[in-house]
Amino acid sequence: MTFPGRALPLAAALMAAALPAAAQNLRIALSSEPTAVDPHYHVLAPNNALAAHLFDALVDTDDAQRLVPALATAWKNDGANKWTFTLRKGVKFSNGKPFSAEDAIFTFCRVAKNETNIASGNKDLIRSMKSVEAPDPFTLVVTTAEPEPLLPRLLAGIPVLSSSIAAHGKVTFNLDANCGVTGPWPSVSQFNEGAVAIGTGPYKLKSYVRGSAIDLVRHDGYWGEKPHWETVKMVPVTNAGPRLAGLIAGDFDLIENPAARDLQRIREDKRLAFVSTPSSRVIFFQLDVARNPSPFVNDGKGVNPLQDVRVRKAMAMAIDREAIVKRLMDGGAAVANQFLPAGMYGTLPNPPAIRFDPAAAKKLLAEAGYAGGFDLTLTATNDRYINDGQIAQAVAGYLSQVGIRTKVDAMTRAIYFPRRAKKEFSFSMGGWGSAEGSSFLRYWATAPDEKKTRGTSNYGGLADPQLDDLVSKALVTMDDEKRAELLRQSIARLLDLHAFIPLHFENTIWAHKADIAYAGRADQYTLATNAKPAKK
């Protein structure tokens, strides 16, 4: 093939000029689909990620889950129950209406009055507010009934709606008077149809066809950094094989969660790349420390050996977590020595490493009177966490090597979670992702207390007064430094109790075309705004 000397660079220049226009569209294959467009419907990662495109909250979280300003530019607390938020000026909703404190109050009311959502705890949060007032259109004063140091963090989970989507008079935070809203509250269907899906976010909803595709277009009046992609198409492809095939064939630009076994394939393909980002989701085992006997432990004497802290410690030491991370997870995880990665708020900077030492584990077991071991059944999901079934098998193998004869009972999540909630298990796998140090302690490790919503997932029956006391104090301490110290003490205490065996923090993986760079997020959300053309 010969070309006249100058035509080639010209053609190349033309193509280069044509490319950016064609590349303004981002096509994403999702591994699980949002269940609704309504941002208050169900607090689930796919729903929250979609909402983050369309809506903003008062406070946002960055890629590492630190709080950053969004619709509120600043917030301060008076040392007790009063919070003052300074709101951003000049923000417009996608329907052109300006944002003000009225929209924030309207949003709080909608959360409290929502009749179609799935319980999430946000209703409790709003109901625990004694008053919400707007002395001027860009100042919001929230007074809570109890001290709530996490208020900005919790408000980051409540996307702000436009008050124009329901007929109303003067909007005030008076739940008994329906907050001054006269028309019907918008329903989940209205959000899905797009009529009321009006937010201040970087994108607008063009269409939402369940099971098929979600189409977004850029919101040109967005207050923040202008997103690169003019249009975004999200397609749910739940199966990992076809998802990757779609990327290779060029149907998608970015895909969620490629299978670990396919990473080698992606590495070898020059047109593709992937990013593996540590997440805050910890995979752990929960031990039944309370019941005697416990249904799935048998030592032949009718006693529950898991009540003995030496046995629990021995179990933690018997598991080679480095090997699981390296071999089973193919490096796509980080060994966990506490319940949230070090560096996040309220964690230990240097948690004591749980070392792999089967000899010491055997010695501990003998000391506790279990030189001959005992029978144990490990229950786990096989379709919820990355490689969960295989992890369970590996752990059972390690425990068997120190004499704890372990069987694995792995089941689908639809059966597992309801059974675990009925406390049917003795030694079960769990996963928990959070943004700060208190939530694992509050929901998993403290003694159950319905009124205070504590210990709601404490299926192992752990009840340690010292730990409960530390956590209770931390939950109402407003001073960030003091609270962090209390949380660190709580975690240290919990680790001493060995009622949980932390395994690892899962990585989240995104695969994409080589000409795109994706910044992975610790909260596992897939955001079009985190994808940019790769720098050459």
Add this chain to the structure above:
Amino acid sequence: MATYALQRLIQSVFVLLAASIVVFLAVYGIGDPVEILVPPQASAMERAELMRRLGLDLPLWQQYLVFLWNALHGDLGRSFVHGVPAIELILSRLPATFELVLLAMTIAIGVGIPVGLLAGLDTDSRLSRTIMAGTVLGYSIPNFWKGMMLILVFAVLLGWLPTSGRGATVDILGLKTSLLTLDGLKHLILPALNLAIPNMALMVRLVAAGTAEAKAQDYVKYARAKGVRPRRIVGRHILRNILIPVVTVVGIEFGSLIAFSTITETVFAWPGMGKLLIDSIYQLDRPLVVAYIMLATFLFVSVNLVVDLLYAALDPRVRLAGEAA
């Protein structure tokens, strides 16, 4: 004829009732959906509120009666997971599945019957033996693997067709169909082929076996002796006589593909009903699963009715039960 149809209708009401009880109990037996839906952050109060709204606070028999009462008024309940009426969700997915199955069955019949005739007319030829060997392959390869291979060859390697999803649609009488757009057809071909292949194989075997048997029958020999043209013998005498089992199979397969083409829909990310069912089972979305099975049962009952009526049309000797009296 009318009596017969009426009898069948009454029967089907009982079938539906039985199906609803079984599915209701089965999904209830798997576990409590609230444990899957509600995170630990929700207070006992918020949780109780949700349970009351979903009707899960009532004893099981009362839940069932409430469901039955509402069903009689045309309301099959709201999806726990999506918060919208279950039937609306299912019906919004129906056109996608329907067009997929329609195309798949058209391919299966359009190819299966002529090829089957060809194979059956001369069972000893090499062509016939090749075809029969091919059919074994056709329905013994797992659906899932075959789908992946189709994607790999036609989408990834050759790049002719898209890997997954549904293409552009147009509105016909308020229903969205992708059968009438080029982009839509491109998206349809692979999943339809994946569904069609095992059915095509089944059709070929059925027709071939029937043809081989029929061509040795006296009426065929007589027709040949009478000097009827071979084309007419095959088309008029053989084909018509072997169509009854074919119609039965087409009927059953049509129903089961509509209701349960789950694997193909999952592999090709086709926004049809099968995928909805699987997702709903995983999430213990009882209203959706129950409504789905009721609809599927209804579909099977109607398809069977149509098949029975077709029998009578095809074979004058078949008397419908109601007419005999």
